[in-house]
Amino acid sequence: MTDTFQLDGEDVSFAPGQSVLQAALAAGRYIPHLCYHPEFKPHGSCKVCTVKANGGFGNRYAASCTLPAQAGLNVESETEEMNELRRTLVQMLFAEGNHFCPSCEKSGNCTLQALGSDLGVMTAGFRHFYPDRPVDASHPEFLLDFNRCILCELCVRASCEVDNKCVFALSGRGLDKHLIVNAASGKLADTDVALGDKAVDVCPVGVILKKRVGFAVPIGQRRYDQRPISAQALDDAPRQAAVGGCAACEGTS
Amino acid sequence: MSQKIRVATTSLAGCFGCHMSLLDIDERLFTLLEHVEFDRSPLTDIKHCGPCDIGLVEGGICNAENVHVLREFRKNCKILVAVGACAVTGGLPAQRNHLSLADCLQEVYVTEVSLEHGGIPNDPELPLPLDKVHPLHEVVKVDYFLPGCPPSADTLWKFLTDLLAGRTPSFAPELIRYD
Numbered sequence: 305m306t307d308t309f310q311l312d313g314e315d316v317s318f319a320p321g322q323s324v325l326q327a328a329l330a331a332g333r334y335i336p337h338l339c340y341h342p343e344f345k346p347h348g349s350c351k352v353c354t355v356k357a358n359g360g361f362g363n364r365y366a367a368s369c370t371l372p373a374q375a376g377l378n379v380e381s382e383t384e385e386m387n388e389l390r391r392t393l394v395q396m397l398f399a400e401g402n403h404f405c406p407s408c409e410k411s412g413n414c415t416l417q418a419l420g421s422d423l424g425v426m427t428a429g430f431r432h433f434y435p436d437r438p439v440d441a442s443h444p445e446f447l448l449d450f451n452r453c454i455l456c457e458l459c460v461r462a463s464c465e466v467d468n469k470c471v472f473a474l475s476g477r478g479l480d481k482h483l484i485v486n487a488a489s490g491k492l493a494d495t496d497v498a499l500g501d502k503a504v505d506v507c508p509v510g511v512i513l514k515k516r517v518g519f520a521v522p523i524g525q526r527r528y529d530q531r532p533i534s535a536q537a538l539d540d541a542p543r544q545a546a547v548g549g550c551a552a553c554e555g556t557s
Numbered sequence: 558m559s560q561k562i563r564v565a566t567t568s569l570a571g572c573f574g575c576h577m578s579l580l581d582i583d584e585r586l587f588t589l590l591e592h593v594e595f596d597r598s599p600l601t602d603i604k605h606c607g608p609c610d611i612g613l614v615e616g617g618i619c620n621a622e623n624v625h626v627l628r629e630f631r632k633n634c635k636i637l638v639a640v641g642a643c644a645v646t647g648g649l650p651a652q653r654n655h656l657s658l659a660d661c662l663q664e665v666y667v668t669e670v671s672l673e674h675g676g677i678p679n680d681p682e683l684p685l686p687l688d689k690v691h692p693l694h695e696v697v698k699v700d701y702f703l704p705g706c707p708p709s710a711d712t713l714w715k716f717l718t719d720l721l722a723g724r725t726p727s728f729a730p731e732l733i734r735y736d
Contacts, residue, residue: 398646405735406642406706407649412736421733427645427702431695434647434654523736532730 309377318373325353325368328381329541334534335381336390338419339456340369341506342541344465347457350397352390352419356380387423394420398428402435402451403509409518410510412526416454417509418533440485442493445515452509453483459512463503471497483511562721563609565634566598569623570650570690571616573599574707575641579613581710592721606633611720615707617643618691619650622684631697636720639693640713642706642735651690658688701726705734 306317311328318327323346328335337353340346348370355368359377368381380386397403397416405411440448459472460483471492475484487494497504504512523529528536568576576599582589597606606612612634618624631637642648653661666677693699703716712732719726 402652402655403735404642404646404649404652407652408736417735420735421730424728424730424733426704426728426733427639427692427694427699429694432647432651432654432692434651434689436655 307373307375309373309375309379311379312382316373322373323369324355324357324366324371324373324377324379326541327373328368329538332538334538335368336387336419336423336534337369337537338394338415338454338508339458341458341461344458344461346370347461350393350454350456352393354389355386356383391423391425394423394425395428395430397454398425399430399432400435401433401453402437404451408452408510409513410452410507412521412523412529414510414528415508415533416452418528418536421528422532422534437482440490440492442491443495443497444493445499446492446497446504447513447515448483448485448492449511449513450483453511454509455481455483456508458506458508459483459503462506463497463501466502469496469501469503471495471501471503561594562592562611563596563607564593564598564611564613565596565606565609565630566600566613567606567615567626567630568599569614569616569626569644570619571641571643571648573615575613575615575644576600578641578705578707578710579713582714583710585710585714589717593717606630609634610636612637613640614638614644614693615640617647617650618687618693618696620684620686624687624696627693627697636700637693637697638701638703638716639699640703641708642704644693645702645704647690647692648706651692654689658686662686706736709734 306319308315308317309324311333316327316331316333325335325337325340335353335355339350340353346369348367351367353368354365357364357366357371357377357379359374394416398420405417408414411417437450439450455474457474460474463469463471471486473484473486474481476482484490485492485495504514566576580586595601596609597603606629612630614627614630614637618627639645643650647654662677666672666675703712705712709732712728715728715732716726
């Protein structure tokens with residue numbers, strides 16, 4: 305017997321320790337999310353996965369990636385109110401950086417872009433910041449284009465938790481917050497980042513790019529050309545059979 | 558017989574790619590022309606926009622003439638539509654926004670070795686470039702946004718047919734592209 309909570313009026317079962325987002329994805333239910341990645345500790349910073357939850361503490365907005373699933377919890381996610389809030393978050397991310405999709409080699413494989421498309425974001429709406437963020441092309445294998453950084457810390461988490469290198473970190477506060485690399489020179493070439501590192505594969509947008517492979521996949525065959533991110537995310541998530549933590553069940557459905 | 562819907566189109570700091578995409582609706586153009594007639598547009602060569610129902614504006618705002626034309630469209634069009642990445646975000650021309658305009662002009666017309674060194678153009682007929690490139694909504698109120706470089710023919714067709722049928726335009730994710 306497993307406990308259940310309500311997601312948009314339907315029962316979702318969960319295993320102890322699962323977050324609302326993990327349990328939902330495992331049950332084949334999509335909650336839009338951006339900085340969450342099934343292989344890393346939830347971060348709760350982008351707030352795109354925010355849901356309205358009522359668990360005896362009154363209505364509360366909470367990031368579902370860090371909200372522990374509890375029996376009897378009543379969660380609203382797929383509502384116009386929540387999706388409008390998510391659209392606004394995505395719009396602010398677009399306005400804050402320099403996201404020129406037509407010339408970006410991550411286009412078609414970009415989580416931010418796919419999320420915007422799936423949520424029906426037609427414009428950033430806000431006044432664009434057009435920040436000045438010079439690229440770092442010092443490394444022979446990788447390019448760092450800071451213009452597109454959304455501060456999700458996935459590379460930071462991957463580099464520390466998986467690669468045991470801590471090549472990346474965020475520095476500064478508020479509007480000045482930015483991605484830095486762990487080298488006295490501040491240049492990626494002077495770090496021990498290498499091909500095969502988890503950190504260089506995990507960027508959801510076009511910041512960490514491998515050189516000499518850009519635009520190799522033609523338009524129409526890229527990750528999000530065929531199916532929206534809401535469908536892709538369910539494919540990627542460990543399914544209900546994997547609730548006990550069976551990584552081998554991943555990818556099966 | 559009901560009166561035809563009047564549509565004006567223009568390309569500001571754009572490349573006419575969005576207009577090409579409109580032509581890319583192919584034989585559906587015949588159906589469209591049963592319902593609309595074009596006012597100012599590169600397709601008609603009418604130079605100024607009269608009272609219209611729909612204004613389709615491609616390209617962002619990079620010089621004084623763009624501002625003038627955009628305001629003429631806003632004044633005359635009941636529904637103003639930002640068509641394409643440049644109109645919606647400033648697009649590729651806005652990639653100069655983090656640089657100083659003087660440095661850009663200096664680099665292109667004076668320093669760059671592959672070009673004639675004719676100096677920075679200063680003919681009084683040339684519209685003055687703006688310090689920054691702007692998306693349309695930073696200058697006038699925009700009613701609808703169609704992202705994409707360009708928005709696909711199917712996206713444009715869905716938008717126009719929804720609007721002509723009196724529906725609020727809505728799009729499946731595959732019709733919302735930013736590239």
